[in-house]
Amino acid sequence: MSFRDEEAPGEPLDGRVVPSASYALYRRLGHALLSSHWYAEYSVVGVAISPEGLTVLVEREAFGLEEALRPLLSEPVPIRLVGPIESVAAGGSSVGAGSGRQTSGTLGCLVEDANKMRFGLSCDHVVGTLAGQSHGDPVWAPGKAHGGTAASKIGTFARGSNVVLSTGATNTVDGALIAFDTPSAHSRSITGIGTAPKGVNRSLAFGDDLWKSGATTAVTKGTFVYVVTLNIPYAAGTARFVDQIGIDGSGIVFARRGDSGAVVLDRHDRVAGLLFAAAPQSFLGFANPIADVEKVLGISVI
Amino acid sequence: MMHPKQPRPLAETAMDDVRAYPGIIGVAQDVDDRLVFLLDRDEAKSRDAVMLWAKAHALDVTIKIVGTIVTQ
Numbered sequence: 001m002s003f004r005d006e007e008a009p010g011e012p013l014d015g016r017v018v019p020s021a022s023y024a025l026y027r028r029l030g031h032a033l034l035s036s037h038w039y040a041e042y043s044v045v046g047v048a049i050s051p052e053g054l055t056v057l058v059e060r061e062a063f064g065l066e067e068a069l070r071p072l073l074s075e076p077v078p079i080r081l082v083g084p085i086e087s088v089a090a091g092g093s094s095v096g097a098g099s100g101r102q103t104s105g106t107l108g109c110l111v112e113d114a115n116k117m118r119f120g121l122s123c124d125h126v127v128g129t130l131a132g133q134s135h136g137d138p139v140w141a142p143g144k145a146h147g148g149t150a151a152s153k154i155g156t157f158a159r160g161s162n163v164v165l166s167t168g169a170t171n172t173v174d175g176a177l178i179a180f181d182t183p184s185a186h187s188r189s190i191t192g193i194g195t196a197p198k199g200v201n202r203s204l205a206f207g208d209d210l211w212k213s214g215a216t217t218a219v220t221k222g223t224f225v226y227v228v229t230l231n232i233p234y235a236a237g238t239a240r241f242v243d244q245i246g247i248d249g250s251g252i253v254f255a256r257r258g259d260s261g262a263v264v265l266d267r268h269d270r271v272a273g274l275l276f277a278a279a280p281q282s283f284l285g286f287a288n289p290i291a292d293v294e295k296v297l298g299i300s301v302i
Numbered sequence: 303m304m305h306p307k308q309p310r311p312l313a314e315t316a317m318d319d320v321r322a323y324p325g326i327i328g329v330a331q332d333v334d335d336r337l338v339f340l341l342d343r344d345e346a347k348s349r350d351a352v353m354l355w356a357k358a359h360a361l362d363v364t365i366k367i368v369g370t371i372v373t374q
Contacts, residue, residue, distance in 0.1 A: 123373075125373050167321055168318070170314070206332070206333035207333065225332060225333065226330035226331065226332055226338065227313070227330065227331045228313075228328050228329070228330040228331075228340070229313040229314050229316075229317045229328055229329050229330070230317075230327055230328025230329070230330075230340060230371070231317075231321070231327050231328060231371075232371060232373060233371060233373070234373060240317070242313070242314055246330050256372065257372045257373070260373055276373065277371050277372065277373050278371070278372055279340075279342075279368035279369050279370065279371050279372070280369065280372065281368065281369025281370065282366065282367070282368035282369050284368055286371075
């Protein structure tokens, strides 16, 4: 594979026009190098272009990268060590299904499975089966409702909690995992809250203070007031959930449409639940207990 | 999560018993172990059904109108 002979029209970039051949090469090289292979072997995290030419961005020292690039380029390009990429889709930011119902919600936080594979946590009705998606379908950040397009793809729907659509069911989790295209591009932080989460809280007690960061209502606070059994109306049907965390915003709306997928934190920034529904008129929010989320999805919060 | 002293299935049983009535969307248990029936709108028929259920089970319950449940 070689990109040496590629030609394409020039494209505006920051008010200037870069050479057409360079731009075409940048597009092709960016597509090729942002695969998991190039990250795993050489820690490549990006390809940049400026009027001066191309630069390959790496997270850490990458031995052998120049040689590996040689077949793809007519001349060497600079390699720039940039360190870990800070979050592009932090907890609390908008995510959504790129296909199916193209619903939008919130990215909760980063999690990992038993094999140390890193995923993003959100709700199944935001990015998973309940959103009309199948395994491998695209996930966008931001979601469509917040301006996302196909160019906003950050990963794919990996697996969900298989919510049973029945008012006699005993669902506990409306959760889904996002497999990131570039795992290193997402760091442990939650918008408006900072470096979080800091562990999990599996033994929440009535009266505990809680907060969350969601794509619609941002950071809001509430109190754990109910253990709830309730029916949730989804586009595909109604599902009963048992043993859910009921949160009262005490006169302030805790969550609205678009906040689903946010993690609910205790006062020590430990994850207590996964927000999946709300009754804004009564200032209530509802969250899946994190112990159930971990068990059903086979993950741990990191 | 701390659970109320009452066995968890009570809320599920209550929900099963009254779910056919309009507007009843959930049953919660609060810090005082009291059952709270959640309705998305005020329906006289549903209020009556809840109070009858409470009387039959000799329980003190409350009704809370919470409005429409939203997801996403």
